[in-house]
Amino acid sequence: MRVLGLMSGTSADGVDAVLVELHGPCRRPRWRLLASVEQPYPQALRQRLIAVGQGDPLSSAELLDLSEAVTEQQALAARACDPTGLAQLVGCHGQTVWHRPPAGGHRGASLQVLQGPLLAGLLQRPVVFDFRAADLALGGQGAPLVPPADAALLGHGAGWRGVLNLGGIANITLIPPATGPERQAPLRGWDCGPANSLIDLAVQQLSEGRLNHDAGGAWAARGCADEGLIRRWLQEPYLRQRPPKSTGREQFGAADLQRRLTELDGRTPADTLATLTAFSAACVAQDLQPRPLELLVAGGGARNATLMGELRRRCRGTIVRPLAEMGIGSQQREALAFALLAWWHQRRYCSNAPTVTGAQARAVLGVCAWPPGSAEAPSSSGALQP
Numbered sequence: 001m002r003v004l005g006l007m008s009g010t011s012a013d014g015v016d017a018v019l020v021e022l023h024g025p026c027r028r029p030r031w032r033l034l035a036s037v038e039q040p041y042p043q044a045l046r047q048r049l050i051a052v053g054q055g056d057p058l059s060s061a062e063l064l065d066l067s068e069a070v071t072e073q074q075a076l077a078a079r080a081c082d083p084t085g086l087a088q089l090v091g092c093h094g095q096t097v098w099h100r101p102p103a104g105g106h107r108g109a110s111l112q113v114l115q116g117p118l119l120a121g122l123l124q125r126p127v128v129f130d131f132r133a134a135d136l137a138l139g140g141q142g143a144p145l146v147p148p149a150d151a152a153l154l155g156h157g158a159g160w161r162g163v164l165n166l167g168g169i170a171n172i173t174l175i176p177p178a179t180g181p182e183r184q185a186p187l188r189g190w191d192c193g194p195a196n197s198l199i200d201l202a203v204q205q206l207s208e209g210r211l212n213h214d215a216g217g218a219w220a221a222r223g224c225a226d227e228g229l230i231r232r233w234l235q236e237p238y239l240r241q242r243p244p245k246s247t248g249r250e251q252f253g254a255a256d257l258q259r260r261l262t263e264l265d266g267r268t269p270a271d272t273l274a275t276l277t278a279f280s281a282a283c284v285a286q287d288l289q290p291r292p293l294e295l296l297v298a299g300g301g302a303r304n305a306t307l308m309g310e311l312r313r314r315c316r317g318t319i320v321r322p323l324a325e326m327g328i329g330s331q332q333r334e335a336l337a338f339a340l341l342a343w344w345h346q347r348r349y350c351s352n353a354p355t356v357t358g359a360q361a362r363a364v365l366g367v368c369a370w371p372p373g374s375a376e377a378p379s380s381s382g383a384l385q386p
Contacts, residue, residue, distance in 0.1 A: 001346070002034070004087035004125070005339025006074050008095045010168025010248055011196055011300055012049040013212075014040035015077035016335040019087060026349040028152060029340065034086070036332050039077035045069055050201075052097045054253035067113040070095045074114065075122040090127045091342025091366070092119060093334070099248040101141045102358075108136045110143065116369035124374075128342035128366040135352045140359030143246040147173040147189030148353045149337035154326060156183070159293030163323065164311075165333060166301025169248060170195035170284050174292060182290075186355035190243035193283035194252040195301045198276050201257045206269040214273055217306025223270030225278035229263060233279055234286055244358035274306070281310035291318060298323040298333040341365055 001022055008015045017037045024030040041049070048066060052058055058066065074092055094114030102108035116129040132142035150163045156178035163173040170192040176185040199220075200213045214220055233239070238247060264272045280301070288295075295318050301307050302322050312320045323333055344351040350362035 001343060002086050002088050003339040003343050004078055004082050004090045005335040005337070005342065006077060006090065006092040007334040007338050008041075008070070008074070008093065009299070009334060010053070010096065011200065012041065012046050012053065012095065012168070013300070014038060014046075015074055016331045017077040017081035018332050018335040018339060019082045020336055020339045022340065022343045026152075026344060026347055028155065029343070031153060031336075031340075033327070033332070033336070035081050036329065036335070037077055037081040038331050039073065039080055041073055045073065049095055049097065050249070053249040054255065055250065063113070067115055068118070070113050071115045071118050071122070074119055078123055085124075087123075087125055089342055089346055090119070090123060090125050091338040091340075091345075092116070092127055092129045093131060093338050094129055096248060098250055099143065099246065100250070101143075101246050102136075102139060108140070108142055110136060116367065117372065120369040120371045124371045126371070126374075127369045128345045129369065130367040131338070131341055131365045133367070134363040134365050135357050135359045138352075138359040138361055138363055140352065140354065140357035141244050141246040142357065144171045144173070144189050144191060144356065145341065145352065145365065146171070146334055146337040147187055147356050148351055149340045150189075150333075151175045151187050152340065153328070153336065154296075157293060160290050162288065162292035162295040162318070163333070164284060164295055164297045164299075166195040166280075166297060166299040166304075166307065167334075168195060168197040168200075169193070169252065170280060170301070172284065172287060174290065177293075187353050188243065189353070189356040190287070191246045191248075192287045193239055193247070193280070195280050195299065195307075196304075197249055197252050198257050198260065199273065199280065199304075199307075201254055202261070202273060202276055205257075205261075206272065213300075214277070214304065214306075217277060217304040217309075219270055220273040220277040220306045223268060223272070223274030225274040226264070226267070226271070227278075229275060230279050230282050233260070234282055239283055239286065244356060246357075277304070277307050278310050281307060281314050284311060285314035288315060288318065294319040294321065296321060296323040296326060298328070298330045300330070302330040
């Protein structure tokens with residue numbers, strides 16, 4: 001089956017789209033990447049999404065307009081990736097604007113802005129979306145959802161294999177080895193802490209809005225990190241919390257950056273960015289237990305040479321290399337995962353990992369929206385008709 005995967009992450013910089021052919025067993029599918037596209041958000045939309053993701057209030061009318069704008073951008077990315085309409089199914093994560101893990105006696109919740117039925121109508125394809133809700137209903141974190149897809153697509157290595165995504169937030173998958181006493185160990189995964197969220201916000205502030213990110217980490221490379229401050233930051237509650245755990249801009253956003261900038265007062269902009277970049281790497285290094293033999297890095301942060309250098313320095317004993325060396329580009333990994341999650345939904349395969357999210361049980365993830373007026377209909381099992 002040909003499936004289109006659409007992902008827009010915490011960085012809110014745009015939509016990553018892939019078209020992939022999937023077949024074979026659910027646990028270890030055979031796959032072939034047919035096309036991929038990176039579709040940037042218009043700058044005004046990106047700024048609105050980042051502001052909302054950090055708690056700026058919206059009226060109901062504004063939230064409706066925002067969800068419609070995001071849906072239209074998802075459709076543009078889908079058409080750019082699949083202009084001739086080869087896809088039979090679409091998996092779309094939507095744009096997270098707030099994530100609340102279960103804690104303190106209240107259940108977890110997560111808000112992704114997307115109008116699934118509208119997207120199905122625009123693309124004239126069934127769309128699977130709202131992937132987090134079933135896991136949250138079972139007491140899970142609702143995130144991260146990608147680790148089972150990592151294990152299915154990449155398989156097991158000679159030792160523990162780590163897959164690290166450096167988007168706005170750094171999230172890790174740890175896949176147990178193929179052989180040896182730990183081969184039966186459970187799949188693991190969690191959100192480590194900030195990756196690009198604080199760095200990007202700091203660049204925008206320090207450049208007075210002229211820059212959105214530190215291209216290649218060149219600005220940070222001119223500075224010197226404050227290791228004492230980093231060691232103190234690493235003692236913060238979330239960073240000491242044991243998995244399962246998940247987070248987002250609601251924790252590592254503008255308010256958090258201002259607190260850290262106050263502590264960095266008097267440093268040069270280059271030293272400030274060097275410290276924030278090294279801090280992102282240190283959050284990951286502190287969390288790497290068990291220590292993987294290799295760490296495959298994806299996401300926008302994989303293009304930041306300074307951040308990658310800090311990871312290699314702080315993760316000695318682990319081979320740190322781009323995920324692209326395994327045939328999956330840095331911006332393709334999560335879109336590919338949501339294509340697979342949609343395919344699993346169509347096959348009624350339980351695709352959450354309770355060892356990752358803390359859910360009470362496994363579940364089929366996602367809700368399927370059919371194009372309005374479509375002659376297609378789900379079968380009694382909920383799967384697409386052949």
